[in-house]
Amino acid sequence: MARIPVNVLGRYLIHGHLSHWGCLGACRYAPRRALVGPALSAARPFRSLHAAQEPNPKAQLPPSVPLRKQWKDEAKQARKQGKKKANKDSQTVDGWELTVGIEIHAQLNTSRKLFSPALTSFNDSPNSHVALFDVAMPGSQPLFQAETLIPALRAALSLNCDIQPVSRFDRKHYFWWDQPSGYQITQYYQPFARNGHITLLARDGISPEDGESVTVGIKQVQLEQDTAKTLAQTDNTQWLDFNRVGVPLIEIITEPQIHHPRTAAVAVRKIQLLLSTVDACVSGMEAGGLRADINVSVRRTGDPNAPLGTRTEIKNLSTIKAVEDAIIAERDRQIREIEAGGKIASETRGWTIGSKETRRLRGKEGEVDYRYMPDPDIAPLIIEKDLVDHLRQTLAASPDTELDRLITHFGLTAKDAMSLINLENGARVQYFYKVLAHFERMIEEAVADDAMPDVKSYAGLIGNWTIHELGRLTTSRAGPLGQVDLDFTPEGDCIQVPDSELAQILFHLYRKHITGKVAKELIMALYLGELEGGVLESIEAHDLWFKELSPEEYEALVDEVVDGENKVLQELVSSETFPQGKLMFLVGKMMRAGQTERIDPATAERLLRDRVQKLRAP
Numbered sequence: 077m078a079r080i081p082v083n084v085l086g087r088y089l090i091h092g093h094l095s096h097w098g099c100l101g102a103c104r105y106a107p108r109r110a111l112v113g114p115a116l117s118a119a120r121p122f123r124s125l126h127a128a129q130e131p132n133p134k135a136q137l138p139p140s141v142p143l144r145k146q147w148k149d150e151a152k153q154a155r156k157q158g159k160k161k162a163n164k165d166s167q168t169v170d171g172w173e174l175t176v177g178i179e180i181h182a183q184l185n186t187s188r189k190l191f192s193p194a195l196t197s198f199n200d201s202p203n204s205h206v207a208l209f210d211v212a213m214p215g216s217q218p219l220f221q222a223e224t225l226i227p228a229l230r231a232a233l234s235l236n237c238d239i240q241p242v243s244r245f246d247r248k249h250y251f252w253w254d255q256p257s258g259y260q261i262t263q264y265y266q267p268f269a270r271n272g273h274i275t276l277l278a279r280d281g282i283s284p285e286d287g288e289s290v291t292v293g294i295k296q297v298q299l300e301q302d303t304a305k306t307l308a309q310t311d312n313t314q315w316l317d318f319n320r321v322g323v324p325l326i327e328i329i330t331e332p333q334i335h336h337p338r339t340a341a342v343a344v345r346k347i348q349l350l351l352s353t354v355d356a357c358v359s360g361m362e363a364g365g366l367r368a369d370i371n372v373s374v375r376r377t378g379d380p381n382a383p384l385g386t387r388t389e390i391k392n393l394s395t396i397k398a399v400e401d402a403i404i405a406e407r408d409r410q411i412r413e414i415e416a417g418g419k420i421a422s423e424t425r426g427w428t429i430g431s432k433e434t435r436r437l438r439g440k441e442g443e444v445d446y447r448y449m450p451d452p453d454i455a456p457l458i459i460e461k462d463l464v465d466h467l468r469q470t471l472a473a474s475p476d477t478e479l480d481r482l483i484t485h486f487g488l489t490a491k492d493a494m495s496l497i498n499l500e501n502g503a504r505v506q507y508f509y510k511v512l513a514h515f516e517r518m519i520e521e522a523v524a525d526d527a528m529p530d531v532k533s534y535a536g537l538i539g540n541w542t543i544h545e546l547g548r549l550t551t552s553r554a555g556p557l558g559q560v561d562l563d564f565t566p567e568g569d570c571i572q573v574p575d576s577e578l579a580q581i582l583f584h585l586y587r588k589h590i591t592g593k594v595a596k597e598l599i600m601a602l603y604l605g606e607l608e609g610g611v612l613e614s615i616e617a618h619d620l621w622f623k624e625l626s627p628e629e630y631e632a633l634v635d636e637v638v639d640g641e642n643k644v645l646q647e648l649v650s651s652e653t654f655p656q657g658k659l660m661f662l663v664g665k666m667m668r669a670g671q672t673e674r675i676d677p678a679t680a681e682r683l684l685r686d687r688v689q690k691l692r693a694p
């Protein structure tokens with residue numbers, strides 16, 4: 077592979093003004109290194125660069141630092157003035173219908189760039205993974221990396237798209253410093269996937285106005301290149317990192333079929349979830365692996381045949397909350413504008429987190445003409461049916477199927493099942509399955525084949541601990557590490573609390589070999605790295621086994637407690653049911669009266685019920 081070595085490419089310092097493009101070669105960061113500026117300049121004549129004095133048509137450039145500061149200050153001011161945040165409950169406005177269509181850009185989970193064999197390692201030092209083609213060196217040619225197609229196809233299949241047997245690549249021209257060739261390679265005329273859909277359910281959290289479910293059409297999914305990363309500096313200069321240029325993206329375009337802000341946010345989250353379930357994309361939205369552009373229009377209700385209103389496009393939203401808040405703000409702005417007798421201009425707008433208003437970035441008239449043309453250097457993409465069939469058969473279960481399994485087969489509550497699937501981009505649910513597998517192996521060894529307990533009896537316990545007890549570890553103030561997040565790998569391994577160790581703890585808890593209190597202490601010790609040896613060794617070493625009271629000792633304790641609480645006992649006896657409050661009051665008394673660490677609350681409760689039942693009998 078022809079690659080520009082770091083010491084040749086160096087790191088560029090480019091002034092924020094295009095007229096200063098000529099200083100591309102002036103590498104202040106590594107002044108002793110050889111420079112590639114003149115060569116690049118020859119590859120992209122200044123003429124084309126100077127032609128682009130307009131704002132970046134992609135508008136993916138992070139705002140310069142002073143501008144960002146100004147937006148931050150504005151947002152702070154708005155908060156100070158006690159202005160309410162966008163009202164989360166304002167899902168509808170009387171007399172108006174909102175319409176939203178979404179474009180999502182997601183980085184594919186591949187090791188190579190789309191048209192060069194350079195690696196896609198984002199965290200390596202800047203400009204260390206740059207092939208000649210990535211920076212449009214003269215004579216360099218695109219080399220389609222077939223492996224990039226696999227995650228793209230998995231993504232499209234997870235969105236229920238029809239895979240096109242023949243698709244083609246086009247050039248979308250614009251001139252900006254993050255795009256060395258002067259055009260982005262994309263699929264404009266013939267994308268590789270079309271006609272998909274996603275279904276959003278009430279349990280996904282859609283707006284209540286949408287009822288039980290909404291189906292949103294996916295118009296198309298296309299393959300395209302990412303641009304270079306721009307790093308704004310405090311002195312109003314920009315640094316460029318070409319590691320990202322040419323990294324494969326998919327653009328997912330929905331039909332304009334969403335009518336409530338929260339449902340739009342849920343759609344973005346669901347697409348993100350689907351992509352991560354089939355392992356198609358690098359990371360979640362919050363980590364920058366997925367960016368959403370949101371198209372918003374409004375029209376008056378009453379005439380279903382009226383055309384949709386003029387859309388504005390809010391670029392580059394990077395959190396789910398931003399999607400909902402920005403839509404509410406933009407919808408309200410458009411309604412205000414129309415009610416005041418104005419018209420909606422077709423334009424591109426921006427949104428700052430914490431702000432109340434979207435802001436105009438540029439008008440449609442400022443949009444460049446992209447002069448799309450088929451890329452003459454790239455052959456059509458032919459996708460064989462066999463490949464598609466194979467990928468479809470081996471595709472991971474959709475989150476909906478997964479959710480149903482967690483609820484109906486494993487007996488988790490819908491809320492817990494949803495959290496499990498959403499946490500750490502699906503890593504937590506993988507962790508749950510790993511703990512479950514270890515646990516089942518231990519149970520199988522411990523009991524006879526015909527005595528295997530019902531899966532629901534232990535899966536709920538494992539679910540509860542993998543969601544709530546693990547969650548509590550990072551929020552409790554248990555020591556110097558008390559606030560450190562748990563580290564999960566995408567495969568579902570947890571560094572601090574290994575699945576096999578948690579399974580050991582839960583196995584002994586389930587079998588009543590240890591108490592809940594001891595189990596909590598063990599898991600905390602694991603998290604803090606204070607457990608010497610494994611879980612089992614620790615239980616043995618400190619003799620933490622649960623030494624339950626004998627039946628006689630339990631009976632004596634029940635006698636003692638009911639004697640002292642005769643009034644509560646009589647109330648229970650004369651009641652037809654077992655009021656839980658009263659029962660638990662007596663259990664509490666038993667725990668306090670006896671040796672707490674030797675009492676199982678469930679046994680105590682059962683014995684109390686038996687006693688009451690006996691007294692009720694005629």
Ligand SMILES: Nc1ncnc2c1ncn2[C@@H]1O[C@H](COP(=O)(O)OP(=O)(O)OP(=O)(O)O)[C@@H](O)[C@H]1O
Binds near residue numbers: 371373
């Ligand atoms: N009247 C409308 N109101 C709301 N959304 C709309 C409306 N008309 C179209 N849309 C949505 O706008 C989006 C258009 O995306 P598309 O990529 O096709 O074009 P684009 O935004 O012009 O291109 P680019 O990728 O350059 O931004 C789609 O998600 C579509 O559903």
Ligand SMILES: [Mg+2]
Binds near residue numbers: 327329
């Ligand atoms: Mg688009």
Ligand SMILES: [Mg+2]
Binds near residue numbers: 179369389
């Ligand atoms: Mg768009």
